[in-house]
Amino acid sequence: MILHNGITLRQLIKGSAGFICIVMAWIFLLELVDKITPMALFSNSSPPVTMLGLAVAFFLGFKNTSAYGRWVEARKVWGDLVNASRDWGNTIGNLVQTDGTPIDPEIRRELLERHIAWVNMLVFQLRQPNTNGRSRRPWMFGHKPVSDKTALHQDPECWRTSQLEIDLPRLEGKSNQAAFLLFLQGERLSKLAQAGRIDPYWHVALTNRLARLADDQGQSERIKNTPFPRQVAEVGRIFSYIFIFMLPLAFNDERSITIGLELPLIQSVLLDWLVFAPVGALVCWIFFVTERVSASMEDPFEGDVTDVPISAICRMIEIDLRQMTACGAIPHAAEPIDKTLL
Template identity: 45%
Template sequence: MYVRRGIHVHHLLRDSWPFLIGVSLWSGIVVYLNEILELRFLSIPIVPVTTIGIAVSLYLGFKSTSAYSRWWEARQVWGAIITGSRDWGNSVLNLIYADGRKLDPAVRQDLIRRHIAWVHALAFQLRARSRLKAAGATYAFGRRLIFQDADYHQTPESYRRLLSAEEIAEVEATGNIATHLLRRQGDRLRELAEQGFLDSYRHVAMMAMITALFDGQGKCERIKNTPFPRQVANFGLMFTWIFIILLPLAFVDSFEAETALRSMSEEASLDYLLLMIPFTLLISWVFHIMERVSDSTEDPFEGGVADVPISALARTIEIELLEMMGAGDVPDPMQPVDGVLY
């Protein structure tokens, strides 16, 4: 997620320069074919192309709104996970007790440690199987910057460091690591209830917290495992390219009509017609960026530069829970990399 106020121009150019070169070449070829080789049949009226442009812009607006809704839902879910984690930490410290009996501090530490492991396991699972192409530098759209270490949830060590060897073997033998970490939390609460450290009311209240965490995990998995409708995404890209390809053909007709109206010489007419190239480039680039913006927010957990910063949010949860326990080995918050928080 970008945390700077604006996106640096060089980030946009890294994604856009092949497109800009391609559109410039195509516009130049259209001018050459029309003016030098006099293939006048290539030009088309501008009114139909304008109509297509209006339709494409409305379609891209719908696509962008739909993609942003997925991104915003993902951010809301992780906001709820942060709130639920704080509630869990507070409850572990204050609801587990028995009159006249002292609870081993390791029990509370174990419950909080396993919860932190669950958060990191969930982030690791959400970052797995990305459809985005890895890049060695920051791009504005469609790429992800990968750090092969646990901090960015690219390796299982992101959650393994918090679990015992027995727990690692048990949960990794299952199909969903995060699910079974929450199940183990429920098992531990049952044991504490049997030992008298939780009455029925407090036991139900803490199980309800686990249910809410299951709900948040399920919402994340729904977003991750349900791809953005490809008919919406692919047709948006297709319509955009149809408009971009037709645009210089329509501009040739429009600029030629203007030169005829002004009775320009042949040389002046060619110079004037060359002006259509930068205008074609500008308009095409605007539509290209509109399409890329929607594409970059389709899948908010892939680790792209515009995605929800789940690694930073997971670190925030870890810091706050460790501080609740009074632990001395609290990690530092995640810092942006080149203006991007992951």
């Protein structure tokens, strides 16, 4: 997630400098062709280009709204996961046995550490490359990918170090290890209830909390494994490039500042180009950036700089739970990298 002041005009231009150069060259080529041809090849092109621009603008608006809704939904799911985790920490921290005495500290530590391990495992699974979605872009709004500067929960060691030693052998070979950790939590609670360590009320209450966590995991996996509709994404991108390709034609009717002047061909072309190319390139660039904005929000868990910062949220959950229960060393909060929170 790009933080405040993380995007500047300079970065936007830097991230799209190649596109701007191509558009400027295309406008120059059209101006040159228009000057050297005896017939007005591009005359009366404004009406169709205008109609196309309106259609593309409406479609991009729909695409942006859909992509942003997907990003917001992912953030809401993780907001609920934060609340559910705090509820879990509060409940485990105040859990009592059937005789009214506090639960064994080792049991409390086990239930808490396994929950932290589950959050780390879930983030790791969500960060894995998705073959169903789009390919990651090398640049996004002037920001390079920062996966080379942090594990981003993409290295298996980032979750192995958070697991309980007793759980590691049972996790081997499981296709959904995060879901299996929730099963281990439920299994542990059942054993405590069978041994009479916790009464049935606490067992049911804690099981219901596990169900809420499983629901949050399922919603996250639904967003992760259901790619943004490619027909919407690709058609929007193609329509944008068609409009960008045709937009310079609409300026042909206005290129008349050299009419009546006795100027060499190249000088006439350059003069008209210097007057109209910046305006045409600006309009094309706006449509280009608008399409990129929607593309940046299509897959909110891939680890791009514009995604939901689930690694930072995971660290925040761990800090909150350890401060609540005084269990284990409290880590430092996640720090922004290049004005992005991951």
